[in-house]
Amino acid sequence: MGLVVSIVLTLLALWVVQAHALSHAMLLAVILVLAVLQIVVQLAFFMHFTESAGPRYHVSALALGFVFTFCIVAGSIWIMTFGGTQPY
């Protein structure tokens, strides 16, 4: 089941890129959303994310990790493009 969903998501991403149907920014957004869905698939189907003995600290830890990941990537791009005024 997990395999099917993840392969469908991958092919979908390839298809939207090759179909030239969307603008550049939209396209980027769509494929990033598809990639995020892939994370959910991996966590839910393969990584047994919700399992734990005792309180689920690893869920909060990983959530915080995602927040900081977003901060670093978005912040760096925002800064290094001088507030979005340079191409990237």
Place this chain on the structure above:
Amino acid sequence: MALPGYVGNAPTSFFVTGDPMIYASDVLIVLTVIGIVFVLTYYKKWGWLWREWLTTVDHKKIGIMYLIAALLMLFRGGTDAVLMRTQLALPNMHFLEAEHYDQIFTTHGTIMILFMAMPLVFAMMNIAVPLQIGARDVAFPYLNAISFWLFFFGALLLNLSFVIGGSPDGGWTSYPPLVENPTDPGPGENFYLLALQISGIGSMATGINFLVTILKMRAPGMTLMRMPLFCWSILATSILIIFSFPALTIALALVLIDRLFDAHFFTMLQGGNPMMYINLFWVWGHPEVYIVVLPAFGIFSEVIATFSRKRTFGYSSMVASMLAIAVISYLVWLHHFFTMGAGPGVNTFFAISTMCVGIPTGVKVFNWLFTMYQGRIRMTVPMLWSIGFIPTFAIGGATGVMLAVAPADYQYHNSYFLIAHFHQTLIGGVVYGMFAGLYYWWPKMFGFILNERIGRWAFWFFNIGFYVCFLPQYQLGFMGMTRRIYVYPAGMGWTALNLISTIGAYLMAVGFVLIVVDILYSIRYGERDVTGDPWDGRTLEWSLPSPAPHYNFARIPTVTARDAWWVMKGERKRGEVKRELEPLEPIHMPNNSGRPFILSVLFFLGGFGLVFEWYWLAIPSGIGVMVCLLLRSLEYNMDHYIPVSEIKRTEAALGRS
């Protein structure tokens, strides 16, 4: 084998030559090593050293080793500082030449942050955290030993550059494109990169280790909100270490790839972007200052509550402000390079977030003051350092907010105003905190109390010297003196202030020497701590004998409230509880192992090989590291049980039943 490529174009060779000060240090180093080897051999202590220390996985011993190493590094970094201040005391001095001065400010900064502040913090957390939460060791004792030895050999690698190959001279922040091959040939910069990388792996492992320890190994009944505030501070610090050190790893690795393989991340040619390094460096760098200062906050909370004989005022707001600092400190990194000019939107965002981080810090200061209010205060040495910290940090914090005003920062940037600001926060916060912790937990570590009288003298020398040294530097910054200049002409109006500042630095040095004197004096004459609770403490570490037995707790305590030990003492005093002692059970402990040490030696050799691009050394060492990991994976008997009879004997010898 291939000679390092820098020989042709740099004035250095394998051994650093030419400077009488370096020859003197060479002689000193050789004599010290001969001395240590002689003493160990003469007293037949090699086996003892290996069994008791080099192979230990006991968090208390690892903490002590961190402490010793950190104090040595404080001596080295402090000597660098005194040399710099001597050079700047008067205009047109020729005590140090430019190149030597560059090396000294680089090693001063690098050592003080990464090889002094970090290990001091790690020392305190290793010594106190498992005892405070009622655990018998950290979650991963073997990994803890690896962390220590990686730090140790990282520090050794950096210090080796002093006599072999030449010290790094690109500043502790090591900005490209200056540190790229064309402008900074020679092994110095490689030493910096690899030393930080090796010790950084250890720091990251420590962060993971203590996060797991605190979240998963608390004694029964010790909920998160019953934890001592020091443990909370270590929890927040661990979170910051975990999420910020990878950025440093990447920043340093990419500079190394640039230098070793001629890549173009941060070069000026082929599309490289040096500002990206500065961005990544400060993604780590800003959380880093909170990594070292939050544990100091934790120590102040413990010390102030203990010596005011009151519970901490506003416990929940202390916890909340610590977590707020941990998160907000992630969102401020651009304030280190406002002058890049990323645009009004970007600069405004980071200016405001920077000012916000001051708010939770302010909350904590008021909580400490209210904890002292109406308390029965005892002015011991740890308490002196804690009270001394409040004004220094208030000044440092206020100047920090000034620096956070982005337009004004264009004036302060890289001036002595900045130098004064961050020394005020880092010394006034971290060093004061660690000295408070040193005096506070010393009896727990070694079983005797440091002499209070000498300690007071040390505090006053250091504290007065501190203001004398750094207050003039704010003024010098306003007068246009920039950081990292090694000489200045007469007639700038800077002379008097620089001279005063240098006098202050010497006073601080006297303070440090007095602490060393205090330690040496107290080893012989210090008051022995026979109760295990010399300060009438509040937290669980004081329920144990000093020093604690290697398994810490013969019986794991059950916690019913905050300040667990204080509550237990109260119950006992009122005779409320005649608690039935549960029968002792065999204690499960990890085995000692020599592999962390060997693994770190291999890391060291690999790092040393890469410094000189000696792949014949680096590659076998890397394979050796992999073999060590594999051998560990194949090992299944990693622990043992201490039988009840032995526990009984140990406890009886310590006067406990």
Place this chain on the structure above:
Amino acid sequence: MSLAHEEVLSHPDHDIPLEYSTEDGVLKIFGFWIFLATDLILFACLFSMYQILHLNTAGGPTEQDLYNVPEFMAETLILLVSSFTCGLATLEMRKGHRGALMAWLIVTVLLGLSFIFLEVREFVDYVGRGATMQRSAFLSSFFTLVGTHGCHVSLGILWMLSILYQLGRRGIQAITARKVFIVGLYWHFLDVVWVFIFTVVYLQGVMH
């Protein structure tokens, strides 16, 4: 290891998987989740590096010149399938089937090896066309980002081989079960990272 409170379970409870049955296992699995969070940040830095530099080709080969759709699709599908087989291995372990567990792990290792083979071939091909790491900032960051992932995968393969050996010698027990579970987490994590490499590096590169 260790220490505070012995086995979490003093009595066998079939609801709790073997890898969680000792305190040691619980601590190590939690610690490994935290490690994955650090690795996540590590890759985040490399991704932002790539995103900043990927247009800085300095007149050298560009993304469109290099990336080849069938090639990176093959790599992606192989890795996705290997993540699936690795998941099957964990499920077989929970049922206590050692043979099936080892078989699925071997399949995973083989898929991993073929992924590495394709990636090395891709790198060699690029270098042969003059697209070396030294050519431009874009290529420096490409090789570092994708190469770091490749190193992780290679390490994962060695790790799985070591665990296969241990499974062969000791069978499924608390320690080996924990090791299989952790290496599985690692492998799925690498799949997640690859999905982002696929998206940010390859798909973005062929978008125009």
